[in-house]
Amino acid sequence: MRRAPLALAACFALTTSLAACGSDSLEDPGASGSSSSATESVDVKTDDELAAMVPAEIKEKGTISVGSDASYAPNEFLADDGKTVEGMDVDLFDAVATKLGLETKWSNGGFDTLIAGISSGKYDVSVSSFTINDERKKQVNMISYFDAGTQWVTTKGNPNKVDPDNACGMNIGVQKGTVQVDDLEARSKKCEEAGEEPIKSVVEQEQSKVTTSLASGKVDAMLADSPIALYAVKQQGDTLEALGDIYDSAPYGIVVPKDQTELADAIAEALKSIQEDGTYETILKNWGNESGAIDDFAVNP
Incomplete structure (x- = not known):
């Protein structure tokens, strides 16, 4: 085109x-x-x-x-x-x-x-x-x-039982330089304050790599801007699904x-x-x- x-x-x-x-x-x-x-x-x-x-x-x-x-x-x-x-x-x-x-x-x-x-x-x-x-x-x-806003995404059926409000110790994908990096850091800090394992942020230069990491099982979930996250789910609906609601619009x-x-x-x-x-x-x-x-x-x- x-x-x-x-x-x-x-x-x-x-x-x-x-x-x-x-x-x-x-x-x-x-x-x-x-x-x-x-x-x-x-x-x-x-x-x-x-x-x-x-x-x-x-x-x-x-x-x-x-x-x-x-x-x-x-x-x-x-x-x-x-x-x-x-x-x-x-x-x-x-x-x-x-x-x-x-x-x-x-x-x-x-x-x-x-x-x-x-x-x-x-x-x-x-x-x-x-x-x-x-x-x-x-x-x-x-x-x-x-x-x-921000939307979380996990693999179909959420096999690892990811909870965005309690993702301590999990591997979560995110793109470098985005507001979601700060979001994960804040959530991880709360984990450590509660005596739990921090979130393991898997930061990629490109969002496409974050999505690939999730689809391949390298990470338990990812978070991204809502249009991007929901588009990934639409394109890979047999593999991915949205997790929770959009927030922080x-x-x-x-x-x-x-x-x-x-x-x-x-x-x-x-x-x-x-x-x-x-x-x-x-x-x-x-x-x-x-x-x-x-x-x-x-x-x-």
């Missing part, structure tokens, strides 16, 4: 896979996911007023570089070619970029390196399921666009440099625009994630 980048003029009428509009191929291979089977089309056009809000240096080059960890299906993952970034976040931000009169250039990178890449100027923005929190807002600007944020307030404001306004014309809802439905829709697109909420 996704091929070589299209010229911006040809990208105003977009199909479900918006990432075809300006998404460059990547050199680094990685784990791929399965793209959405939905086919509802959307039609996105540049808004001249919004395009006028884009900082001159970005407007002049006509492209916006995006850093993302493409191992987090269905939000961002590599297509079957092992190079092209696609997913819900890609579709959403490509629609935003089109509103702003820009093409996107996606690059794959480790999740825990992306904010540093923003601060160093390696990327203009980063879109990679970043939960908005105070620590991140000290370093960058974040624009809210989706709401997600919080918004995801598009990341821009701390000094790029004009760009942050432009992105927030473009998000409002794709909500008003129905594009936002259509994209979320195409990926089965409409339950995470928000109606307040704010800078540093």
